[in-house]
């Protein structure tokens with residue numbers, strides 16, 4: 351969006367403040383600058399030249415998680431997500447060339463499983479308190495979130511179905527989820543095959559681009575989309591399935607692929623299952639987290655209710671972001687942890703033994719929080735649980 355378009359969009363905000371109670375960062379700091387209304391006012395003042403581009407101003411904008419709870423609450427239909435992405439893109443263009451280059455390289459590192467895994471191994475060789483620079487601290491935080499950094503497995507390009515052929519789908523692997531959510535991806539592939547779906551895994555697929563879009567680098571996001579268009583364009587598919595709701599939401603809104611991108615739970619709910627498929631009972635309490643990018647997660651409940659004796663409980667305050675939005679999980683650790691704390695308390699209160707979530711960064715954030723508090727709760731993707739309960 352051009353500065354003029356951004357100003358036009360921000361002018362739709364009537365400053366009513368109805369979005370404020372829905373904003374997770376405002377709830378924590380109670381600072382107007384950390385609210386949607388305050389951020390819109392800052393964006394307007396910045397674009398009109400009434401305020402300088404200072405670190406303090408950008409700290410307020412950077413703390414925004416991009417959860418878009420404000421958009422859902424706004425009676426004036428302000429497209430807040432486009433505003434914050436747009437102003438970050440303007441800021442990115444204004445950086446000196448060397449800093450912009452570094453910034454892009456850092457984002458590229460975050461979305462490259464191969465480079466991340468090499469970086470993580472190198473970082474472990476450095477003294478624990480060797481450096482307090484931001485990139486070092488961010489990398490350390492990332493490693494804390496993914497303690498079991500492993501090499502991504504080699505995927506075959508095609509997996510034939512078991513039994514009667516239901517159709518052909520493609521599996522979207524994502525960038526970080528390719529290694530942090532490997533178990534969920536493997537479960538998805540096995541479950542789809544058991545249900546009769548042929549699964550294609552195009553080898554040249556890349557990151558969806560969401561991280562770049564929300565970090566002010568829309569041109570890179572578009573480039574990645576073009577690479578994915580070519581990677582998924584070689585064969586016809588009924589759908590391209592994703593296990594990470596953040597990737598799915600981004601591609602639906604900003605990208606275009608040769609087949610519809612569909613959340614795997616929605617897909618499995620829409621299609622009938624062979625009668626021969628039976629699931630083992632699970633007499634346990636299972637909490638269900640709804641990621642911001644999948645707030646209408648109704649597909650998960652009917653799907654999981656196929657498991658006999660399961661007790662499903664929506665996690666309290668599911669409409670509030672867990673703190674893992676965008677890259678804030680790494681760059682704003684204090685805010686991310688402050689938002690997670692009440693969710694961990696809710697989890698403990700409901701005595702769940704398993705927490706299900708359909709988004710990669712939320713899963714990493716919850717799992718790290720659960721590890722650090724010593725809770726014995728497993729964090730799984732809904733598809734992992736379904737596949738685990740399949741009778742042989």
Ligand code: SF4
Pocket residue numbers: 362363364365366367368369370386387390420423424425426427428
């Ligand atoms: S973003 Fe929407 S809800 Fe929030 S202050 Fe502006 S008009 Fe009101």
Ligand code: SF4
Pocket residue numbers: 372373374375376384385386389413414415416417418419420421430
């Ligand atoms: S996107 Fe989320 S964190 Fe950002 S202003 Fe809106 S509600 Fe607040």
